[in-house]
Structure formats: C-alpha cells, structure tokens
Amino acid sequence: SSIYIMKSLWSDVESDKFKDDLALRVYTSRLLGQDPSLVLHGGGNTSVKITETNLVGSKEDILYVKGSGWDLVSIEKDGFSPVRMAHILNLSKLKSLSDPQMVNELKTQLTNATSPTPSVETILHAILPFKYVDHTHADAVVTISNTVNGEERIREIYGNRVVIVPYVMPGFDLAKEVGRLFSEMASEETEGMVLLNHGIFSFGNTARESYERMIGLVNAAEQYLVSQNAWDNEKPLIDVKSKKIRGDVSELRQKISLVAGNPVLLNLTNSLSGISFSKRDDVEKIATRGPLTPDHVIRTKRIPMIGRDVEKYVKDYVSYFDIHKTNAKEKKTMLDPAPRVILDREFGLCAVGKNMSEIGIISDIYEHTIESILRAEKLGGFQALPASDIFDIEYWDLEQAKLLRNNNFLEFQGEVVLITGAASGIGKSCVQSFLNRGAAVVGIDIDSSIETNYKHNNYLGLICDVTDEEAVEELLEKSVCHFGGLDMIVLNAGIFPEGRQVSELSTIEWNKVFSINLNSNLNLLREVYPLLKVAPNKGRVVVIGSKNVLAPGPGAAAYSASKAALNQLMRVLSMEWSSDGIRLNALHPNGVFDTNIWTDEVLISRAEHYGLTVENYKTNNLLGVEVNSTDVSELAAELCSSLFSKTTAAQIPIDGGNERVI
Numbered sequence: 001s002s003i004y005i006m007k008s009l010w011s012d013v014e015s016d017k018f019k020d021d022l023a024l025r026v027y028t029s030r031l032l033g034q035d036p037s038l039v040l041h042g043g044g045n046t047s048v049k050i051t052e053t054n055l056v057g058s059k060e061d062i063l064y065v066k067g068s069g070w071d072l073v074s075i076e077k078d079g080f081s082p083v084r085m086a087h088i089l090n091l092s093k094l095k096s097l098s099d100p101q102m103v104n105e106l107k108t109q110l111t112n113a114t115s116p117t118p119s120v121e122t123i124l125h126a127i128l129p130f131k132y133v134d135h136t137h138a139d140a141v142v143t144i145s146n147t148v149n150g151e152e153r154i155r156e157i158y159g160n161r162v163v164i165v166p167y168v169m170p171g172f173d174l175a176k177e178v179g180r181l182f183s184e185m186a187s188e189e190t191e192g193m194v195l196l197n198h199g200i201f202s203f204g205n206t207a208r209e210s211y212e213r214m215i216g217l218v219n220a221a222e223q224y225l226v227s228q229n230a231w232d233n234e235k236p237l238i239d240v241k242s243k244k245i246r247g248d249v250s251e252l253r254q255k256i257s258l259v260a261g262n263p264v265l266l267n268l269t270n271s272l273s274g275i276s277f278s279k280r281d282d283v284e285k286i287a288t289r290g291p292l293t294p295d296h297v298i299r300t301k302r303i304p305m306i307g308r309d310v311e312k313y314v315k316d317y318v319s320y321f322d323i324h325k326t327n328a329k330e331k332k333t334m335l336d337p338a339p340r341v342i343l344d345r346e347f348g349l350c351a352v353g354k355n356m357s358e359i360g361i362i363s364d365i366y367e368h369t370i371e372s373i374l375r376a377e378k379l380g381g382f383q384a385l386p387a388s389d390i391f392d393i394e395y396w397d398l399e400q401a402k403l404l405r406n407n408n409f410l411e412f413q414g415e416v417v418l419i420t421g422a423a424s425g426i427g428k429s430c431v432q433s434f435l436n437r438g439a440a441v442v443g444i445d446i447d448s449s450i451e452t453n454y455k456h457n458n459y460l461g462l463i464c465d466v467t468d469e470e471a472v473e474e475l476l477e478k479s480v481c482h483f484g485g486l487d488m489i490v491l492n493a494g495i496f497p498e499g500r501q502v503s504e505l506s507t508i509e510w511n512k513v514f515s516i517n518l519n520s521n522l523n524l525l526r527e528v529y530p531l532l533k534v535a536p537n538k539g540r541v542v543v544i545g546s547k548n549v550l551a552p553g554p555g556a557a558a559y560s561a562s563k564a565a566l567n568q569l570m571r572v573l574s575m576e577w578s579s580d581g582i583r584l585n586a587l588h589p590n591g592v593f594d595t596n597i598w599t600d601e602v603l604i605s606r607a608e609h610y611g612l613t614v615e616n617y618k619t620n621n622l623l624g625v626e627v628n629s630t631d632v633s634e635l636a637a638e639l640c641s642s643l644f645s646k647t648t649a650a651q652i653p654i655d656g657g658n659e660r661v662i
C-alpha cells in the first residue's frame with residue numbers, strides 16, 4: 001500500500017549553511033512548511049529565544065516569533081518579529097487581556113519597528129521554557145483529535161510525551177491555560193503538547209531537536225492511523241462528464257455572487273477524491289460537522305454547501321449567525337453568507353473565491369479535510385468543535401482585520417473575460433490590461449504560445465481555432481468549469497490579408513476572411529449569450545474594429561467589408577441584448593505598429609510608399625502620436641468598466657485623429 005510516513009528532512013549539509021540561531025530557525029521552519037500535511041497556506045508558527053545586547057549595552061531576551069503574513073515554506077529572517085521577552089512574561093501573569101490590548105502590547109515591545117505583527121500565539125511561545133518552539137496543525141493529529149474518543153486516543157498514542165490541552169480559542173486565554181497545564185503536567189519525558197481540535201506543539205533546546213520531535217510526534221499519529229486501518233482511503237472513481245454543464249455552472253455562480261454582494265469565481269476542482277466524496281450518500285452527514293481546525297474557518301466558512309440550493313445555505317448561515325451572535329462579547333455584523341466550498345454530485349468539489357490564489361488555498365484546505373474526515377470516520381466518526389467555538393473564530397476581530405488588509409479591491413475582481421487572438425499584439429496586451437484590473441482571463445489563439453504566455457493564477461490560455469464551432473464549444477465548457485462563468489468578451493482575432501483589388505479577389509479568399517473576421521464571431525457571440533446573460537455585473541462585449549470600418553482603403557475589400565459587417569452585428573446585438581443589460585461597444589484602432597504584422601521590413605516599405613521616414617509614418621495622424629497596443633487594450637478594459645456602464649453601441653476611434661474618420 002502507499003503508506004506515507006513522515007520522516008525528518010534535516011540535512012547536515014543544508015543546515016551548515018544556516019549559521020546562527022535565527023538562521024536555523026528559518027531552516028527548520030521551511031522544512032515544516034514544505035509538507036502540506038503539517039502546515040498548509042500560512043498555518044502554523046515557530047519561534048526562537050535569543051539573548052541580545054541592545055544599543056545601550058544591556059542584555060535582553062528576545063523572542064523571535066513568526067509574523068503575520070508570512071508562510072513557513074518561504075519564511076526569511078525578516079518574517080520573524082523580535083519581541084522583548086521580559087514584558088511578555090509579565091503580561092502572561094495578568095488575569096485577563098483583551099485581543100486589541102494584547103496586539104497593542106506585542107507591537108509596542110518589538111525591537112524593530114518595521115517587523116510584521118507578531119503571531120497571536122506569541123505569549124504561548126514565550127512561556128514555554130525552551131529555546132525553540134514549533135507549532136503545526138498536522139493533519140494526522142487533528143484527524144485523531146476530531147473523533148468521538150479523540151482525547152483518549154491521543155493519550156493512548158503519546159502517554160507522557162505530550163501535555164494535552166482541551167480546546168480554547170487562540171489568544172491570551174489559551175496562553176494562560178497552556179501555562180497552567182504545562183506547569184502541572186510537564187515532566188522529563190515531555191516533548192510537546194496537543195491542543196485538542198486545533199494542532200500540536202513541539203519544543204527543544206536546538207532547532208533540530210524541536211523539529212525532529214514534531215516529526216516524531218506526528219509520525220506516531222500516522223502510525224496509529226495505519227494500525228487502526230484508518231490510513232488508506234478508498235481509491236476515488238474516475239469521473240467522465242458527458243453532459244454540457246456550462247449553463248448550470250454559470251447560473252450557480254450568478255446566485256452565489258448575488259449573495260456575496262460582488263462577482264466571485266467558482267472553480268470545479270476536478271479533484272477525483274472531491275468527486276467521489278461529493279457522490280457519497282452520507283456526504284451531507286459527514287461533511288457538515290465543522291472544519292478540521294478553527295484555523296481553516298476563515299477561508300472555508302464553517303461548513304460547505306451540499307448541492308446547489310444557495311437559498312437554503314444562506315438561510316442556515318443566517319440562523320447560525322443569529323444564534324451565536326447573542327453570545328458574542330462584541331456586536332458583530334454578518335459576513336457575506338455565500339459558501340466557499342461546494343460539494344455537488346455532478347460538479348464535485350468546487351471552490352468559491354475572489355481570485356484563483358484564494359481558490360487554490362480553499363481547495364487545498366478542503367482536499368485535506370476530505371482525507372481527514374474519511375480517516376476519522378474509520379475511527380468511529382468525525383467530530384468537530386461545536387458551532388459556537390467556530391463562530392468565535394469566524395467572527396474574530398483579529399482574523400477579520402487580517403482579511404481586510406489583504407483586500408485591495410480591483411475593478412474586475414471575481415469577473416471573467418474571454419479574449420480572442422490573445423497570443424500577440426492587441427490581444428496579448430488586453431490580457432495584461434484585464435489581469436491588472438483583477439479579472440480572470442481566458443486567452444485563446446490558434447498559436448500554441450497562448451498556453452504559456454502568462455504565468456498568472458488568474459490566466460487560462462487555450463489553443464483554439466475560432467472558426468471551429470466544436471472547438472469553441474469545448475473551450476467554453478473548459479473556461480466555465482475553471483472560472484465559473486463569463487462576464488466580458490473581447491473580439492480581437494482577425495486576419496488582414498495581402499492587398500488585392502476587387503477585380504482580382506477570389507470568392508475563396510473573400511470567404512476565408514469572412515469566416516475568421518465575421519462568421520466565427522457570430523458563432524462565439526451566440527454561444528456566449530447565455531453566459532453573459534447571467535453575469536453578475538451584466539455582460540460586456542468589446543469589438544476590436546478598424547479604421548477601415550469608417551474609412552476603407554483600396555485593396556482591402558474583404559477586410560473592410562468583414563469588419564464593417566462585424567460592426568453592424570455589434571449594433572444589432574446592442575438592441576437585441578439591451579434588455580439583458582449586455583453592453584457592446586467597438587474600438588476602431590489605426591496604425592498600431594507594435595504587433596506581429598508590422599515587421600521592420602513592412603514598416604520600411606510602407607513608409608517609403610508614402611515618402612515618409614518610419615518615425616513620421618508611425619505618427620502620421622492629427623495629434624502626431626504613436627498608437628500602441630497598450631493604448632488600445634487599456635481602452636478596451638475601460639469600456640468594460642463602470643465608467644462606460646451607461647454606454648452601448650458606441651464606436652470609438654483610437655488613431656491619433658484621422659481626417660477621413662472625422
């Protein structure tokens with residue numbers, strides 16, 4: 001069987017590169033961070049106590065503890081906040097200390113004013129009488145702890161190796177409780193502490209000792225799961241979707257966005273274990289008991305939505321809020337009641353978020369949750385903390401403040417745009433302009449570089465021939481399953497054939513130009529209509545037209561006529577789709593020379609043709625300015641923004657001013 005048992009990653013060669021106590025703290029923190037079954041996305045924290053001489057020559061004990069905003073996997077020395085020990089130890093003797101007071105005290109005791117905010121578990125780290133302290137939310141430990149006889153099992157596994165601490169919300173009260181239990185229970189044999197329903201601590205006098213104790217303790221929990229036949233979960237079934245689901249997915253996303261109060265992305269993770277789990281007959285029973293560790297709730301909400309009944313989920317969430325806010329110390333305002341995790345028989349495990357980084361975190365957390373729930377079920381049943389404890393974390397001011405800090409709002413956050421011809425020129429530039437505004441971007445092109453042009457979480461590049469109707473359908477299915485829907489489309493793909501007089505123009509060439517520049521767009525627009533109709537902020541279409549629509553030139557009949565027809569299509573649709581709130585607008589660029597068509601040779605030959613230098617040729621317009629693809633893409637993005645929310649069927653030249661257009 002594929003039994004994975006945790007082992008130490010310590011390497012003498014590697015650790016030699018980390019010279020001092022803090023550097024070694026960095027080294028073993030990263031070792032912990034490397035294993036997602038120990039530490040997932042910013043969870044867990046570590047510390048080291050170091051005696052230093054300050055500027056005025058006095059010796060001080062300093063606690064270097066993980067600062068907020070840092071992830072153990074990539075932490076640096078700067079990620080540890082240096083806090084004066086003496087003051088923290090005095091604080092720990094107080095009877096009570098509120099969260100805001102505690103945060104204030106910790107910040108004012110930093111020896112470096114530019115350090116990040118110290119962890120809310122700082123006092124706890126300080127009172128443990130060991131140089132190094134490591135804390136994780138190890139899957140195996142929280143799995144066992146989250147069962148009906150969790151505490152007994154933990155005792156059975158560890159004996160005197162750990163002090164067991166019943167659940168208390170992180171912060172001052174937890175530190176007090178740990179201090180009390182530690183002084184009562186700790187012995188020579190103590191290597192760590194298990195915080196029930198939360199995680200595990202280890203400690204030691206060297207970085208290696210503390211780290212290897214963590215590995216040893218977690219290893220013991222894993223061995224226990226193996227011995228109880230609770231380690232290997234059933235192999236998930238392979239699932240093949242035969243039905244088209246993009247319509248259903250985008251309608252679900254619309255409903256969730258309405259509840260969330262802003263557009264959100266919805267990702268079908270396609271995880272096989274997620275699909276198998278969602279199809280279980282008892283999924284509702286076992287998946288709605290609560291999170292693995294309270295640390296997850298801020299990302300995932302207390303429970304996932306089972307199926308697609310958004311109204312019911314919201315109703316339940318509102319009553320959960322109403323019941324528990326009455327017990328809360330401070331007045332709380334309800335967070336948006338939208339689900340973050342969905343388990344649906346057909347869609348499998350889905351994650352909801354404002355961007356794909358957030359969605360990645362949510363789906364990782366839930367994948368681990370599924371494994372743990374299944375294992376806990378084999379140990380007599382998964383049992384999470386009561387909803388009231390989860391509520392306290394979900395509505396914890398400190399956690400919410402953290403989320404607010406990370407929330408710099410972008411205009412197209414949670415929205416999706418499809419851009420055709422996106423591998424180069426104006427299309428490629430559009431990808432960047434929309435990414436900059438927070439949109440998720442589907443870039444399509446016949447050129448295979450489309451897949452790798454951008455390394456961005458919010459980008460999906462797909463090879464597609466826009467004239468191939470089947471390929472377009474497949475592409476829409478894929479994009480909607482990835483991002484949840486479609487809000488905007490930029491019709492940019494097109495060809496500009498060699499100059500030819502009409503007397504020489506074959507029907508074949510004419511048809512080819514029309515099939516790419518016009519017919520493919522008709523197909524695309526017809527197919528995206530049902531998606532744009534359910535866009536939470538209303539659908540938007542930008543047509544990249546051409547100066548030739550308004551001022552055609554000799555030798556460009558097929559091109560000019562196809563672009564003019566596309567323009568007319570845009571105008572008709574602006575009337576047909578107005579009742580759905582869908583806006584369509586066109587840009588007519590001219591002389592955009594930083595694209596693939598305009599090689600140096602072509603530029604030189606065109607300039608010579610007009611008796612101009614290349615420089616003058618490029619700025620041969622009324623304003624005497626050069627028009628770049630970025631100018632066009634920025635305007636294309638703005639056309640989709642709220643600035644133009646009351647404009648449809650507009651045609652805007654972007655050509656530096658052209659007398660024939662005027």
Ligand code: ZN
Pocket residue numbers: 044135136137170198199295
């Ligand atoms: Zn923790």
